[in-house]
Amino acid sequence: MSYANLYSLVQWTDKPPTLSPQASSIIKLVVALTICFILYLQALSSKSSSSTNATTPRLRFHGRLPLTAIGIVLLIFWSWSFLRFPQSGGSVAHPIGPLLSAALAQHDIWLQQASTSNSLSEAVEEYKRRYKRNPPPGFDGWHRYAKERFSVVIDDFDNLMDDLQLFWAVKPSEIRRRTREALSDPWNEVAEIRIRSGKAEIGLDVKPTHRWMLDGVIAMMKNYIDKIPDMDLGFNINDEPRVAISYNDMQDLHADSAPSEPPKSNPSNETSKDRAAGWNISDPSSPEKLFIDYSFQPTFHSHGSISCHPSSFARRSHLWDTYPLCTDCFAPHSNGLLFSNWTLSASPCHQPDLAHLHGFYLSPAAFKPSKVLYPVFSQSKAAGYADIRYPSPWNYIDKAVYRPDNEHPDPPFAKKESTLFWRGATSEGLSRYGEWKGMARQRLVHLANNSTATFHILLPSFPHASPNVRYQPTYTIHEVPSSKLSNLGLNISSIALVNKIDRCWDDDCPAQLREFGVVGPSDFQSHWQYKYLVDLDGAGFSGRFIPFLQSRSLPFKVAGVFREWWDGRVTA
Secondary structure (H helix, E strand, C coil): CCHHHHHCCEECCCCCCEECHHHHHHHHHHHHHHHHHHHHHHHHHHHHHHHCCCCCCCCCCCCHHHHHHHHHHHHHHCCCHHHHCCCCCCECCCCHHHHHHHHHHHHHHHHHHHCCCCCHHHHHHHHHHHHCCCCCCCHHHHHHHHHHCCCCCCCCCHHHHHHHHHHHHCCHHHHHHHHHHHHCCHHHCEEEEEEECCEEEECCCCCHHHHHHHHHHHHHHCCCHHHCCCEEEEEECCCCCCEECCHHHHHHHHHHHCCCCCCCCCCCCCCCCCHHHHCCCCCCCCCCCCCCCCCCCCCHHHHHCCCCCCCCHHHHCCCCCCCCCCHHHHHHHEECCEECCHHHHCCCCCCHHHHHCCHHHHCCCCCCCECCCCCEEECCEECCECCEECCCHHHCCCCCCCCCCCCCCCCCHHHCEEEEEEEECCCCCCECCCHHHHCHHHHHHHHHHCCCCEEEEEEEECCCCCCCCCCCCEEEEEEEEHHHHHHHCCEEEEEEEECCCCCECCCHHHHHHHHHCCECCCCHHHHHHEEEEEEECCCCCCCCHHHHHHCCCEEEEECCCEECCCHHHCCC
């Protein structure tokens, strides 16, 4: 079940925000499972600390576990698995353990296939076997570069191939023309990086507020820029994705992009000669507008779902009544009440309710899409979009970095504060007519801070035993008032909006301020003092996720819309 579906349980009317009556008990159970899981980890960590050195708790979250378990963490955060437990009595089995074990096993399988070759020749053959094409010229240089840096991914290019697949249906000369066309008008907000003779430079007319993005891209390429042939690249300077292709066009492109013959046995390892001349296009302009401004208006049905099959739930249904929970919307990526498919959960095709549950679909602040396949590089994209994803410069320059110091250390997990922590802005979309009531960030803050009901929480009980005796805890459901959660050693109220309410017009600004309030800013490095960190997308991807993974804290990834370059490596 996606976070958006569960957030839809929180309903607003013209009156102050309240919970849907028929959904009130479910929301409490959803929050309770999060609390239950955190307390379960606390109990195990405390137990480990009592029998071993306090600086080396049994549960380690710095290293492989966050990478392999992040999908399961999302599952745990937004699933209702403990509903299977009786309201009385106890159980010796906790649903979290098997889920974590399954995730680790799945990740190990992925890791093994990510690097199966032992030499360049084997890597070439593996590439041909998987993708039915020859590796590109310069593959030997890339292979050497990856091996020198001990990369654990040598043979897996699935994400890259998925993003580039459609472009195999377009002639190279047409790709160059479309690139130049997109770059020719600054209004398109597609910025240029030009590579000539092993050097990269930023094109003209780049907004000063976005130049850091292009500087970051060049910084990422500096170690291998001399190996990249001459070309021009177009980078989306907005957060939102840009290329939305219709279902029929998508099918035609997929059909035309399939390899027509087996890979050649002795392909050339050289790029075409005089490439720079191929980019000198005198008049790339088109009589039609390339990109259309859809900012500040609903986009789900006009762009977000057009890649879906015409008979899909999203294409044939418009959910005008947003009050009841759409159970049919989350059923395809769920197993009963359990979240079961992280990849499918991003698809809008079976979730028409997403039209009302995220700012990108409700009212994006800067959205200029095209329905033509332009080669635009973006830091993230929603399912169905055809942007080419690349690693965000945000994580390669001083925007959001993991840099603990003496003032802001990253202590062992067991010594961190037992707090579920998030700080963010109202940057998801622009609200003028109450759209904020459906935006994910605002609903998260409401959910974390406005619930006053009793929660049903599955808590472990450890019998008294000597350190050398193995024993199994018993798990029993308890009713805990929200006011008493702090007695369990957990703080869930440190989720707040920062500084001021942005991206709103008219009465929507003071309305949000009255509902949520704001807190002052905090140093990004102060995150490491907390055990549990929430990562939530805004207008696009969240730049905090990678630093969170580097820390000893446990990140809760709440991202049902935007996916980044690492998405295929997430286990769920």
